[in-house]
Amino acid sequence: MLSYTLHRIILAIPTLLGITLVTFFIINLAPGDPAALQAQEVMDPRISNRVYEQLREYYGLDRPIVIRYLEWLKRIGTFDFGNSMTPDSRRVSVKIMERLPATISLSVLSLGIGFALAIPIGILSGARRNGWFDTVSSTILYILYAIPSYVMAIPLILWVSIELDLLPFQGMRSDNVAQLTPTGQIVDLVKHFILITFCFTYGALAYQSRFVRQNLLEVFRQEYILTARAKGLSEFTVVLKHAFRNTLIPLVTLFGLTFPQILGGSVILEVMFNWPGIGRLFFESILQRDYPTVMALSVISAGLVLLGTLLADLAYAVVDPRVRYD
Amino acid sequence: MRDHLLFRTVNWLFGNIPADRFLRILLSFSCFCVGMGCGKAQQSYDPKKDPLVNVSSLMEPEPEDKSRIDTNDTLYINLDGSPQNLNPIFASSMYEFMVAEQLFGGPFTFDRNMEWKTDPDWVADYQEAEDHLSAVLKLKPGLKWHDGAPITAHDIVYSWKAIIDDRVPCPAVKTGTIDIIDCIALDDLTVRYVHKAAVSTTKWNVSFPIIPKHLYETQQEQYPDLKTGDYYSQLNRNPVGSGPYIIEEWIPNDRITLRRWEEYPGDKPNYATLIFRLIPDENARLLTFEKGDLDCIVLSGEQFAKQTNSPRFSQTGYKLASPEWAFGYIGWNMDGSNPFFTDRRVRTAMAHSLNVPLIIEKVYYNLAEPCLGIYHPDSWMFCPDIQPIPFDLNRAAALLDEAGWVVDPQDGWRYKTVDGNRVKFEFTLQIPQGAAASLKLANFFQEDLRSIGVDMKTRTIEWATFMEMSRKHEFQANIAAWGTGTDPDTGWNLWRTEEYETGRNYGGYSNPRVDELFELGRKEFDFEKRKQIYREIHKIIYEDQPYTFITYRQSLYGIQKRIHGIQTSPRGIFNFDPSIHAWWTRAGEGRQTMRAQ
Numbered sequence: 001m002l003s004y005t006l007h008r009i010i011l012a013i014p015t016l017l018g019i020t021l022v023t024f025f026i027i028n029l030a031p032g033d034p035a036a037l038q039a040q041e042v043m044d045p046r047i048s049n050r051v052y053e054q055l056r057e058y059y060g061l062d063r064p065i066v067i068r069y070l071e072w073l074k075r076i077g078t079f080d081f082g083n084s085m086t087p088d089s090r091r092v093s094v095k096i097m098e099r100l101p102a103t104i105s106l107s108v109l110s111l112g113i114g115f116a117l118a119i120p121i122g123i124l125s126g127a128r129r130n131g132w133f134d135t136v137s138s139t140i141l142y143i144l145y146a147i148p149s150y151v152m153a154i155p156l157i158l159w160v161s162i163e164l165d166l167l168p169f170q171g172m173r174s175d176n177v178a179q180l181t182p183t184g185q186i187v188d189l190v191k192h193f194i195l196i197t198f199c200f201t202y203g204a205l206a207y208q209s210r211f212v213r214q215n216l217l218e219v220f221r222q223e224y225i226l227t228a229r230a231k232g233l234s235e236f237t238v239v240l241k242h243a244f245r246n247t248l249i250p251l252v253t254l255f256g257l258t259f260p261q262i263l264g265g266s267v268i269l270e271v272m273f274n275w276p277g278i279g280r281l282f283f284e285s286i287l288q289r290d291y292p293t294v295m296a297l298s299v300i301s302a303g304l305v306l307l308g309t310l311l312a313d314l315a316y317a318v319v320d321p322r323v324r325y326d
Numbered sequence: 327m328r329d330h331l332l333f334r335t336v337n338w339l340f341g342n343i344p345a346d347r348f349l350r351i352l353l354s355f356s357c358f359c360v361g362m363g364c365g366k367a368q369q370s371y372d373p374k375k376d377p378l379v380n381v382s383s384l385m386e387p388e389p390e391d392k393s394r395i396d397t398n399d400t401l402y403i404n405l406d407g408s409p410q411n412l413n414p415i416f417a418s419s420m421y422e423f424m425v426a427e428q429l430f431g432g433p434f435t436f437d438r439n440m441e442w443k444t445d446p447d448w449v450a451d452y453q454e455a456e457d458h459l460s461a462v463l464k465l466k467p468g469l470k471w472h473d474g475a476p477i478t479a480h481d482i483v484y485s486w487k488a489i490i491d492d493r494v495p496c497p498a499v500k501t502g503t504i505d506i507i508d509c510i511a512l513d514d515l516t517v518r519y520v521h522k523a524a525v526s527t528t529k530w531n532v533s534f535p536i537i538p539k540h541l542y543e544t545q546q547e548q549y550p551d552l553k554t555g556d557y558y559s560q561l562n563r564n565p566v567g568s569g570p571y572i573i574e575e576w577i578p579n580d581r582i583t584l585r586r587w588e589e590y591p592g593d594k595p596n597y598a599t600l601i602f603r604l605i606p607d608e609n610a611r612l613l614t615f616e617k618g619d620l621d622c623i624v625l626s627g628e629q630f631a632k633q634t635n636s637p638r639f640s641q642t643g644y645k646l647a648s649p650e651w652a653f654g655y656i657g658w659n660m661d662g663s664n665p666f667f668t669d670r671r672v673r674t675a676m677a678h679s680l681n682v683p684l685i686i687e688k689v690y691y692n693l694a695e696p697c698l699g700i701y702h703p704d705s706w707m708f709c710p711d712i713q714p715i716p717f718d719l720n721r722a723a724a725l726l727d728e729a730g731w732v733v734d735p736q737d738g739w740r741y742k743t744v745d746g747n748r749v750k751f752e753f754t755l756q757i758p759q760g761a762a763a764s765l766k767l768a769n770f771f772q773e774d775l776r777s778i779g780v781d782m783k784t785r786t787i788e789w790a791t792f793m794e795m796s797r798k799h800e801f802q803a804n805i806a807a808w809g810t811g812t813d814p815d816t817g818w819n820l821w822r823t824e825e826y827e828t829g830r831n832y833g834g835y836s837n838p839r840v841d842e843l844f845e846l847g848r849k850e851f852d853f854e855k856r857k858q859i860y861r862e863i864h865k866i867i868y869e870d871q872p873y874t875f876i877t878y879r880q881s882l883y884g885i886q887k888r889i890h891g892i893q894t895s896p897r898g899i900f901n902f903d904p905s906i907h908a909w910w911t912r913a914g915e916g917r918q919t920m921r922a923q
Contacts, residue, residue, distance in 0.1 A: 032790025036797065038418055039497050050828070051497040058495040058551065087418050088410035088562075089495075089553040098578050154609075162613055170605060170614060171580050271607050276579035280606075289790055 004325035005314065012306045019302040020076075020295065024069050027286070027294050033061055034085040034289045059085050072295065081296040086288050092296045095281065102172060103277040107262045109193065110200040115255070118205050122212025127239045129217060137209070145206035149199040150268040156195055157272070167191050170274045196273045200266070204258070211254060215247035222246075248319040256312025260304040263297075371631035371691045373647055378634070381644045386890040388596070388910045399916035400599040401889075401909065404611055404623040408579060408604050413562040414535035415489055416553065418498045424900050425602055426535075428584055429567035431592075433463055433482075434533040435903040438895040440812045442529050445903070447592030450515075458524035458851065461532065465515040471538045472566045472587060479511035484539035493550040502527075503534040525848045526856065527815045538566055570595050570907060579604055595907040596891075615884050618642055622889070622899075625882040627763070631691035634884065646883040647693060651702040651810035651896035654764070655873035656680070656755065656771075656803055657796075661826065661834030664802045665744045666753055671729040673871040677715040678722035679774050680874055689766045690877060697875035699868035700808075700817065702896065707814045707860035712868045723778045726751075733779045740779040752781040756804040758792040764805045767876065796832045804832075807879070810896055814860045818844050821867065835872040888915045 035055035056062050060071075075082055081092035121141075125134035144152075161169040168174060172192050177185055219225065220243060228242045265279025278297065285293040316323045373379045389395065409421040414430045417423050433448040444452050451464040469477035486509040488494050505528070508520035521528045541561060542552055549555040553562065564573055570592070571584035584600040603619075605611045608626055615623045616638045625634065630645055658667035658676070666672050682696045698714055701707040731740040731751050740751040755771075757764045768784045775782045782803075787795065795801055808820070819829035822844055823836040840863055847859040868875075881898035891908045892899055899905065 030791070031794040033794075036793055037790055038495075051500055054492055054500075055495055055497060058493075083554050086410055087416055087422075088559075089551070090559050094559075157610075157613070162617070170610060173577075173580070175601075175619065272610060274580075274605055274607070274610060280579075287788075287790065 001314075001317065001325050005310070008310050008313070012310070015306060016299070016302055020073070020299055021069070023298040024072065024291075024295060025065065027289070027291055028065055028068070030289070032289055033059075034291070035059055035061060037289060038087060072292075076295075076299065082292040084285075084293050085290045086285075086293075092292045095293060096278070096296060096300075099276055099278045099281050102275055103265050103279070104262060106193070106197060106200060106275070106277065107264070109197050110204070111258060111262070113197070114201050114204045114208055118208035119212055119251075121205075121209040123216060123239060123244060125209070126213040126216030126220070127235070134213075141206035141209060144202045145210075149203055149266070150272060152202070153195070153199045153269060153272050156199065160195060167194055169195055169272075172276065196269060196275055199269055199273075208254065212247060212251065215250050216243055219243045219246045245319070249316060252312050252315045252319060256308045256315070259308030259311065260301055263301055263304060370687050371693075373631075373691075373693055376635075376645065378640055378643070379645045379647055383887070383890060384644055384646055384885055384892045388891045388908055394913055395596050396911045396913045396916035397596055398598045399596070399911045400601060401597040401906070402601050402603055402619065402621045403906075404615075404620050405582075405602045405604050406606050406608070406611065406624065409582070411553075411562045412565045412573065412576075412582075413537060413552070415485065415494070415496045415499050415537060416562065417535075420901075425582055425584075426565075426567075427569070427901065428571040428600060428906070429565055429569045429573060430535055430537075431567075431569045432533070432536050433465065434529070436533075436812055438893050438902050440810075440896055440902070442533070442812070443903075445592070454529075458521070458526075458528065460518060460520045461528070462512070463517045463519070463532070465517075466591075467515060469568070469591060470589065471568050472572050473538075473541075475538065475540055476514075477536070477538075477568055478514045479517045480514070481536055481539045482517045483509050483511045484543065485534060485536045488537065488542065488552060489534055491550070494552055499534050502531045505531050525815075526851050527813055527848060530813055536568070538568075541566055571600055574599075593904075593907065596910040597906075600906070612639075612884070615639075615886075616642060618886070621886045623884045625884050627689075627691045627693050627882065629884075630693060630882045639884070643884045643886050646885055646892065646894075646899070647880045648883075648894035648898060649695065649702070649704065649896075650879050650881050650898060651705060652807060653697040653700070653702075653878050654805070654807045654876040655697070656805050656876065657801075657833045657873050658871075659799060659802050659833045660836075660872060661799055663799065664753065665742070665749050666751065666802070667833075669729050670870060671725045672731070673874070674715060675722040675725035675729070676775075677871055677874045678718045678725065679778060679780070680771055680876065681717045681774055682876065683717065685767050685770055686877060688770070689763050690879075693880050693882060694877035695880075697877050699864050699875060700821075701814065701860070701864045702810070702878055705810075705896070706857050707864055709861035709864040709868075712865050715871070719774060719778055726778065726780070731779075738779055739781055750781065751779065752783070753802040754783045754785050756792060756795065756801050757784055757786050758806065759786050759788045761805070768805065799826075799832060799834065801832075814863075815844070815848055817863070818848070821863070821872075833872055835867075835870070837866060837870060840866055888912070 033056070035052055035058075038055055039052040053062075060068065072082070081096075083089050084092050084095055121137055125131075125137050128134055157169045160166050168188075168191055172189065174180075174188050174192075177188055180188060216239075225238060225243055228238045233242075263278055265277040265282070267279045267283040269275065270277045270280045281293065282297050284290075285297070314325075317325055403424075405421050405424065407419065407421050409417075409419070409425050411417070411422060412426050412429060414422075414426040417426050431445065431448060433445055433452070434442065435445050436442050448466060448469060449463065450466045452461065454461040463479075463482075465477070465479065471477055486503065486506060489496055489499050489503045490506075505522045506519050507522050508518075510518045510520070512518055519528075519532050521531065542558075545555060545557045546552065549558055552558055563576055567573075570587055570590045572587045573582070574585045575581075575583040581604060582602040584602075586595060586598050586600075588594070603614075605614060605620070608629065611620065611623050612625070612629055612633065614620050616636075625645065630647070634640075634643075634645060656676070658673050660668050660673075662668055667676075686692060686694050686696065696714070698712060699708070701709075726740060730742045732742065733739070734741050741748050742751070743749070755768055757768060765784070765786065768782075772782050772784065792804070796804060796806075811817070819825050820831055821835055821837075822829070822831065822841050823838070824841075825831040826834045826836070843859050843863045843866075847856055847863070850856045850859060881894075883899060885892065888911045889909055890912070891910045893905070893908060895902045895905075
């Protein structure tokens with residue numbers, strides 16, 4: 001197991017390098033650069049090419065791209081993501097850290113709720129195939145799955161937040177949060193989470209519960225289920241102990257693939273709910289040609305993808321006794 | 327309510343689709359939408375008939391008797407993007423200017439008419455030398471930074487040195503300031519500015535922002551850019567300023583809270599707290615405003631005309647439309663890289679083909695005025711003698727015939743033989759991404775051009791790429807806009823021949839008389855003579871038609887009813903003296919409680 005893990009980690013290094021190389025060249029070769037954007041930002045036409053050249057020099061953009069990539073690699077070796085190339089020039093790590101709480105809390109919550117609901121829904125509808133629960137839940141979930149979350153967000157905001165005035169829809173805190181009691185502050189925070197978490201979760205929930213159901217049905221066709229039933233085991237034991245355990249393998253794969261989304265965020269939902277998440281930072285960084293931030297976020301998400309698949313592979317061994325990595 | 331909800335949902339989703347096309351989609355998909363949308367969309371909007379627009383109560387000036395004013399009120403202003411930095415020397419976008427100007431004062435400012443002036447709170451005396459090559463400023467004694475340290479002539483000299491330092495990346499304030507060749511502290515309160523040349527714009531050059539020397543010089547050796555490193559990073563986000571407000575809190579991506587500085591030596595603003603809330607989505611912004619959680623928002627044309635007529639809006643707010651000295655244009659590339667637009671007749675024909683009245687109605691909801699050249703009719707540079715070029719497809723066709731672009735009866739397109747090759751009149755208009763109005767406008771233009779045998783294609787390009795292609799002159803035609811500088815001399819970089827290489831004369835416009843006039847305008851100190859110079863520039867450029875001028879735009883706002891004292895300027899309601907500082911709320915009408923949103 002240990003040597004397998006080490007082997008995988010060593011293999012991940014060239015993969016990660018390849019990803020950074022491609023990303024670095026793509027973003028740097030895209031037309032426009034941060035210096036040009038900043039020199040054009042103000043509508044004042046007096047700003048000249050001289051200022052532009054100075055900015056290029058300041059950001060080191062006047063040097064060949066290969067050298068810049070090597071320098072970037074050297075810095076990344078010490079986990080230094082450098083300074084942002086936007087007018088604030090702050091450390092990229094600080095800018096990312098600032099956005100992490102909003103993004104991670106939302107995605108962990110959403111993933112957690114998603115799986116926590118998807119598994120029982122999937123099992124219930126799989127166990128009583130075409131029963132009333134299966135039909136009703138399938139219909140509702142299919143409808144939800146078909147509605148993009150940003151479309152769903154609009155009537156939700158208009159109805160729940162505006163017409164009924166029940167829940168807030170902007171940001172993570174209310175104006176009067178400082179005057180609230182600690183409990184009041186927690187309630188306020190929870191209220192801010194509800195709508196956006198719902199929008200973040202329901203699509204995946206639909207997908208995941210259908211996934212669980214489908215796998216369960218697959219397993220039900222196996223002969224050992226027939227055997228278990230023939231032995232006179234209770235339906236509960238058959239479904240949970242014999243069938244469900246065997247649906248865990250594809251579920252673990254799914255979880256491994258979903259894992260990198262922890263840092264993904266969603267640009268559209270974050271803008272609509274004014275959520276200070278990573279998605280918007282990534283999007284804005286691309287528009288501003290903020291190379292260091294784009295690179296840092298790409299490396300992190302590539303790393304998470306590799307980590308997610310590795311964790312999923314290791315988890316196979318836990319859920320499936322037939323899998324051994326020796 | 328269901329209809330209402332649906333209508334708004336659809337508006338939010340399809341806000342950028344032209345109303346008529348959108349209606350067609352809507353009609354074909356759902357019949358129950360017919361009742362609610364049809365009538366509204368086809369009626370054209372007239373701001374003059376809208377009872378909520380430019381209501382006099384908004385402009386009611388601040389009373390002499392301060393007891394009539396609620397001086398404990400909080401003002402919520404929306405920002406749709408985040409400032410990056412609050413050090414005024416690094417300010418580069420509207421957002422930074424808006425916040426930084428509350429935190430930092432200075433000896434010089436300008437009023438709503440873009441007239442340069444000294445700030446009486448700061449300046450004891452300001453004298454320009456007879457030869458216009460130098461000026462001496464005397465500060466009032468007793469001026470302080472927010473931390474209590476005195477503001478002196480050394481701060482001004484230090485700021486000047488920082489701005490002109492090549493290692494300090496501050497593009498927006500560098501230009502102009504680098505034309506001061508020396509800045510000397512004669513004593514603690516006296517500064518002498520020495521100018522490179524005796525030109526009429528030197529007074530604008532001395533208006534650079536002032537930062538506190540005692541705080542910025544401490545780590546300069548280590549971080550000469552005054553930006554990187556934890557110390558400067560912190561300082562630039564929590565600056566120690568000199569203006570009427572102090573920064574209290576900056577919650578990234580959420581809000582910036584400023585508190586009135588009670589020790590401010592000049593006239594104190596009326597609002598005790600100023601909160602800039604960051605809300606990027608325009609629909610969320612309007613909804614937040616309707617709930618009363620924002621006092622001032624920027625409205626889109628569509629919101630102004632069509633989405634603010636609900637009781638919900640009219641209960642809380644009024645609308646303000648104020649003409650800006652900013653214009654939209656289609657720029658023609660005249661550098662010879664295409665066979666079409668070097669010919670003035672062709673460019674004039676293009677102007678005749680743009681149906682501006684229709685565009686104003688359909689695209690801008692009657693919230694824009696036809697553009698008559700590079701200067702605004704309200705400005706002193708505007709030349710009243712110009713002959714406006716009307717929408718007239720017959721004259722456009724005649725001009726194209728005259729220029730040799732003749733219709734081929736076989737396919738209906740125009741052709742001309744250039745250097746032995748038969749060339750079709752076919753070009754591409756580049757449009758920056760996200761400019762929904764430009765895209766709609768281009769559709770109308772395309773139709774009209776097609777009817778006279780000109781084939782225009784459109785191409786939408788992401789902003790950074792769009793700018794890069796403009797800078798490299800890689801376009802045939804593009805659509806963009808210019809705002810106004812404080813002085814017409816700022817047009818130097820747009821219109822002079824040599825600015826094709828280094829400036830923003832992207833299309834390669836060249837007229838020796840215009841080159842000469844800009845030189846003369848810079849050197850002239852007599853206002854009347856200067857006026858004649860810029861009027862001539864205005865007339866020549868209008869006749870040359872390097873751009874097809876589209877419209878002057880208006881700034882559009884939604885403002886809560888309790889706010890008074892608003893003044894407008896050629897750049898909107900912010901960024902001049904006094905702007906927000908003259909706004910006020912009647913005693914007893916302030917925000918009683920801050921509702922949780």
